[in-house]
Amino acid sequence: MAGRRLGLRKRLALNIFSDLYRSTVAEHRLDTLFWECTLRCNLSCRHCGSDCRVDPGVKDMPVADFLRVLDEEVTPHADPSSVLIIFSGGEVLVRDDLEFAGREVARRGYPWGMVTNGMALTEQRLRGLVDAGLRSISVSLDGFEREHNYIRSNPLSYSKALDAVRLLVREPGLAFDVVTCVTGAMVPQLEAFRDMLIAEGVRSWRLFSIFPMGRAKDDPTLRLSDAQFRRMLEFIRQTRKEGRIEVSYACEGFLGGYETEVRDHFYQCAAGISVASIRVDGSISGCTSIRANFHQGNIYRDKFWDVWQNRFEPFRKRDWAKRGECADCKMFRYCLGGGMHLHDDNGDLLYCHYKRL
Amino acid sequence: MGRKFKLALAALLGFSAACSSAKHSAGRSSGPQEAIGVEMRSDTTHYRIVVMYGVRPPRGTVMETLPDSVTAPTGIPAPQAPQEEKQAE
16 A cells, blocks of 8 residues: 555655646646536535535626636636636536537637536537537546435436436547545445446546535535545556556545555646636635635626736745644645645645545 | 756656646647637647546547627627737736
């Protein structure tokens, strides 16, 4: 097992990476822009980090407001073809103007993608989305029927998600992957689940684990024990060696000896470095899962590009995170306090991946 | 230590790919590819991190170009004309 231990070769490479990464931060070239277009959702999942629901009490952002930001604030400064727009929710398919939004985004030269739970993805809807320029899509599938339906709190959610997967594997022009939130009940079944995905024709698979946020923070049954967490990482490492399916752990968390063995790259939090989001209320942030105390502005008050260029200091200078359990950690130079989404309203770290190993 | 030297050292250690996400500051090399209504650039030195709630980078496949005319609900701004010069970042 890799565990926490970093070999000399990997430590040297991490030092080099950390040096190189500083210039990436200084450049902060925007390459991914989330648009949280709705907080409405057709499910009410137990682990939802956004606490989404059928009626969240928050209005969807009008398409025109987002397009105005693209036209006035992004297109004049960045090559649209190099900025991936990701429609995010909520469940984006509850918006019946999604195809229009996608078409307008694509017409402006931006590639776009979306994440879905698959509940509303019919063949006809998919055709409309592809015609509107959809380039990449991820479907959430959190395990076999029992586990998935439990997490999603809906008896039809597994069959609907699997139907969506079966539609999407037949679309060679789309980048597509399955995203799985691994819970304790799924850990012993990972091998069987992987084999099922391969049999269904899935080529890419991303796994992540629960972090204590939104509804998930109140449900300890969803979290992995330290042993289960290590078991999952070992599974990913072994599956990558076998090479039958592209598999990786999510971007979050420094993983010590598992670095580069469960992901293609060294750990980094891209929020505010190359990734920005426009939240449903217009707030400007890094990733959509980051708490409101880290919002950097609002498109209804501020100029997005000005905010991207001149604010985001907490994202780009992470010295503030060297406190609490991070204060004396020798790995801080590599992890910089972990993902921005793992910090609470006071900025304290909620969850350290490294210390789970 | 120079940037190129560091990248070479990382490659020597067998971690060239792992450092690829930090390479893009070194410069861009691109070749345009037709994609779905979008001219995608195959940027060989830029590695996009797949964010946890994000999607995989699109493939550079050839797809049909989107039509210019779409039915817009009222109040939708028109796309800007291509600019002669991009404003300095």
